[in-house]
Amino acid sequence: MATKSLASWAVNLQPSSLPTSVKQAALRSLYNYIGCAIGGSDHPTVTKAYNALSPFFGKETSSLLGHKGSKKADAQHAALLNGIASHVHDYDDTHLATIIHPTGPVASALLAYGEYKGGFSGEDILCALTAGIEASCKIGLAVWPEHYDIGWHITSSTGSVGAAVAVGKLMHLSEEQMAQAIGVAAVQVVGLREMFGSDTKSFHPGRAAQSGLLAALLAEQGYTSSEKALEAKRGWANVVAGGGTPKLDQFVGELGKKWEIEANAFKPFPCGIVCHPAIDGCIQLHQEIQRKGLKFDDIKDVQAVVHPLVIELTSKRTPKDGLEGKFSVFHGGAVGLLYGKAGPAQYGDTVVTDSSVIAVRDKIDAQPDKNLKADETYLTINFEDGSKLEKRIDHAVGSLEVPMTDEQLTAKFVDQAGLVLGEADAKSASDAAWRVGESKNVAEVMRTL
Amino acid sequence: MATKSLASWAVNLQPSSLPTSVKQAALRSLYNYIGCAIGGSDHPTVTKAYNALSPFFGKETSSLLGHKGSKKADAQHAALLNGIASHVHDYDDTHLATIIHPTGPVASALLAYGEYKGGFSGEDILCALTAGIEASCKIGLAVWPEHYDIGWHITSSTGSVGAAVAVGKLMHLSEEQMAQAIGVAAVQVVGLREMFGSDTKSFHPGRAAQSGLLAALLAEQGYTSSEKALEAKRGWANVVAGGGTPKLDQFVGELGKKWEIEANAFKPFPCGIVCHPAIDGCIQLHQEIQRKGLKFDDIKDVQAVVHPLVIELTSKRTPKDGLEGKFSVFHGGAVGLLYGKAGPAQYGDTVVTDSSVIAVRDKIDAQPDKNLKADETYLTINFEDGSKLEKRIDHAVGSLEVPMTDEQLTAKFVDQAGLVLGEADAKSASDAAWRVGESKNVAEVMRTL
Structure with a gap:
């Protein structure tokens, strides 16, 4: 029943019935997506x-976002290319319970289709976005963690279903059509973790967006799939469960009761979320070093105790470029310590290969401790003179406990969009993006971004 | 090394080095594909x-094949739509060792790209087709049977890689680029068996074709993926192995030594291959009944002993339309007995719901016997007067032991193409398709089909 239940829930979701906190979370998710x-x-x-x-x-x-409205594509290609762009800096959002980056696939499809078709209000878009994000995250939860462990990139392997649900909602598909759309999306399983560190990682959410859009377009024409696409013996969940036991009924049953979009966090640093606590700690240590007038040259070594996933996912010792730098807790820590900042600029190729950065990077050691929570870390800097600084991070900035404020999200948006558009246009874009929810016709807003 | 080995083999494959039997198998595969x-x-x-x-x-x-050259699309959509068309009657080819229908995904991508780019000879096309089919089948063999058992539609889940290899070969990608193309294709895993019996089943090879084409286009621009895409711990084979142990090295190591395309069979009947022995037997029994002057009305019951997969895949007792009829060994047997034929016309909706067909269908019983080979069956017709007819099929027509002859393939082509184009144009198309191998520019041939 999971497929039909999800379809029915999504079709019947009304903007007016969304709690204010959910609307706010949807707007923040969309805003952050546009900046990325x-x-x-x-x-x-x-x-x-x-x-x-x-x-x-x-x-x-x-x-195509980011080109001052001057570049366009058909909706399918716009979904793909915006989806790639949204993830390419590893700077997007994270549903922490599944490590899904939910907005990329869903919003890329939604905005591309919405602009193509025209006439949708900001309320329509945020409601459809919410439906799609809930869909992705609930089915992700149902197969977590074995699905991710075996090697699926869960953002995209769930994202095509989320994108189909969102676009299907804009299309006003019937419950039956929505179930068929979910089915056509479910057969397009995109994304392997083996691709992390290559161009193909960000292809994943783009292709998921495009796949979901395609599924909704086909279902709109009466294309049939299966009303048990998710739960059947040889349906999506059992096939991709990686040996685990899918819990579809449990999580789909919570739709509208527990909102996953409220548990969507935003990255303060453009890299894998697992190394954020260490970067956060290093930035705080940078400030302390400056405050105390200590010298970076006097650092003997830096000891980090981290969650084991940090080692598993981000332990590149000698990253060769910006992309590899994202998978190096050592680089992230080094720029945090040296610059007190770890934005897109600090993940540029020239920074990753800068000798002063490398000098600090090589002093950092990280040891796993499976008793730590994922957003927890302990850092110790030992100086040449035997003195030390310590920093304990209970929850990294950007976690649910220490969420990015709207001001921090704005700074992040303007910082990264400014590198592409220039600061003035980035600020205008930011203002427009914050106002998307009030728009009567989002297509017009899209053309200004 | 499987990814790099496959890439290297494919890049270096030369038309001149293909054995004659391989060239012949490639031509027959392409010819049969075009007809389908x-x-x-x-x-x-x-x-x-x-x-x-x-x-x-x-x-x-x-x-878009079948519209007398009057309908076209961009190459990506042509790949998708021709791929759907090639599989929609379940009448295409079958690599019996894996139940992969290999030509659909590969040729759909290849011909769409070939016509777009222009200037490729029939020899180029057949060589690229061979490379793509070998790629699909070898990686399919490496994960067979657990991959199929868990629920993947192996035609499409391997087909995107095959399509990428074929298009990449036409593009003259370097070995490194070809490996990257294989990687981008490998992350797009399409097709669930749950969709059998719906429109989405034939979407699978179409989407695989499109995914493989897309992968090659990206790799041509230097898009990176992983040179261990197939064999890495979290690469394609381990992720989709369904709990089995992939044998990539073994099968990729046989590239160019054992040609899978020579083991590609062609369906004499437009339905799941597992019920072909029973249909073949029923057609032979039809001829015997006519020869002996017996009456179909006098049939009391028909007992079929079949391979267990026949029951698992094609045991719909009361199919409602032509599509469901394809998944009913009872319908296939009934039209075989009544008409001595089981072509596309016998799988029309009106035939499936015809009362005289249903009367015979309801007399047929099928029992599994796990000691039978997949293409073996025993049939017994009991007549009202107590007499009986028996038929033993050791190898169904269309098997490797009793392959379709070129004449039978031609009859099949003209029969099905005739329903779309009319008989005269179908014969012209058949002539043109048999001559594809000699063409200097396949794009010109495509425009006539």
Whole structure:
């Protein structure tokens, strides 16, 4: 019944019935997404994909974010390219219970279709976004953690269903059509963790967006799949469960009771979330070193005690470029210590290969401790003279306990969008993005971004 | 090393080094594919997809087979739509060792790209097709049977890699680029068996074709993935192995030594291959009944002893339409007995619901016997007067032991294409398709199909 239950819930969700906190979470998710998609829009990964695919563009109805409204594509390609851009800096949002980055696949499909079709209000968009994000996260929870452990990139492997639900909602699909759309999306399982560190990682959410959009388009024409697509013996959950026992009924049964979008966090640093506590701690230590007038050159070594996933996912000792730097807690810690900042600029290729950064990086050691929570860390700096500084992070900035404030989200948006648009246009874009919820026609807003 | 080995082998494969038997198998595979794609082109499943997607078509460079050259799409959509058409009657080819229908995903991508780019000879196309089919089947063998057992539609879950290899070969990708293309294809895992019996089943090879084409296009622009995409701990094979132990090295190591395309069989009947022995037997019994002047009305019951997969996959007792009829060994047996034929016309909706067909269908019983081979069956007809007829099928027509002859393939092509194009044009198309191998520019041939 999970497929039909999800379809029924999504079709019947009304903007007016969303709790204020959910609407707020949806707006923050969309806002953060837009900043990330603009910030990533001129990344070489996106450029390569654009060059490969622009010869195939259909009628150019949908904006590619970040090009001051000057670049468009057909809705399917816009979904793909904006999806890639939104994830390429590893700077997007995170549903912490599953490590899903939910907005990329869902919003990329939604905004591309919404602009193509036109006439949707900000309320429509935020409601559809919420439906899609709840869909992705609930089915993700149902197969977590074995699904991720075996090697699926859970953002995209759940994202096509989320995108289909969101677009299907904008289309006003019937419950039956929505179930068929979920089915067509469920057969397009995208994303392997083996690709982390390559261009293909950010292809994942883009392709999931495109797959979900395609599924909704087909279902709208009466294309059939299965009304048990998620729960059947040889349906999505059992096939991708990685040996675990899917808990679809449990989590789908919580739709509308427990809102996953409220548990969506925003990254303060453009890299894998697992190393955020260490970076946060290093930034705080940077401030302490400056306050106390200590010298970075006098650092003998830095000892970090971290959650084992930090080692598993981000232990590149000698990253060669910005992309590899994202998978190095050592680089993240080094720029945090040296610059007190770890934004997109600090993950530039030239920073990763800078000798002063490398000098600090090589002094950092990290040891796993399975008793730590994922957002917890202990740092010790030993100085040459035998003195030390210690820092304990119970919850990293950007966690649910220490969420990014709207002001911090704005600073993040303007910082990254400014690198692409210039600061003045980035600020205008930020203002427009905060006001999306009030818009009568989001297509018009999209054209200004 | 499997990914790099496959890439290297494919890049270095030369038309001149293909054994004659391989070239012949490639031509027969392509010929059969073209007939199936034409035959399926006006199916409602294809029409729904066309209607959903034509608003997004880019520059219309690539023919949609079966419309007398009058309908085109951009290469990506042509790959998708021709792929759907080629599989929609369940009438395509089968690599019997894996039940992969290999040509659909590979040829759909290849021909769409080939026509878009232009200038490729028949030899180029057949060589690239061979590379793609070998790729799909070898990686399929590596994860067979657990991959299929758990619920993946192995045709499409391996097909995106096959399609990427084939298109990549036409593009003259370097070995490194080919490995990257394989990686981008490998993250797009399409197709669940739960969809059998719905429109989405034939979406699978279409989407695999499109995914493989997309992967090659990205790799051509330098898009990176992983050179261990297939064999890494969290790469394709381990993630989709369904609990089995992948044997990539073994099967990839046999590339060019054992040719899977030579083990590609062609379906004499447009339905799941597992029920072909029973249909073959029923057709032979039809001829015997006619020869002996017996009456169909006098049949009391028909007992079939079949391989267990026949029961698992094709035991719909009361199919409601042509599509469900394909999953009913009882319907297939009934039309075989009554008409001595089981072509696309015998799987029309009106035939499946015809009362005289239903009367025979309801007399047929099938019992599994796990000691039978997959293409073996024993049939007994009991007549009202106590007499009986028996038929033992050791190998069904269309098996490797009793392959379809070129004449039978031609009859199949003209029969199904004739329903779409009319008989005269179907014969012209058949002639053109048999000559594809000699063509200097396949794009010109495509425009005539």
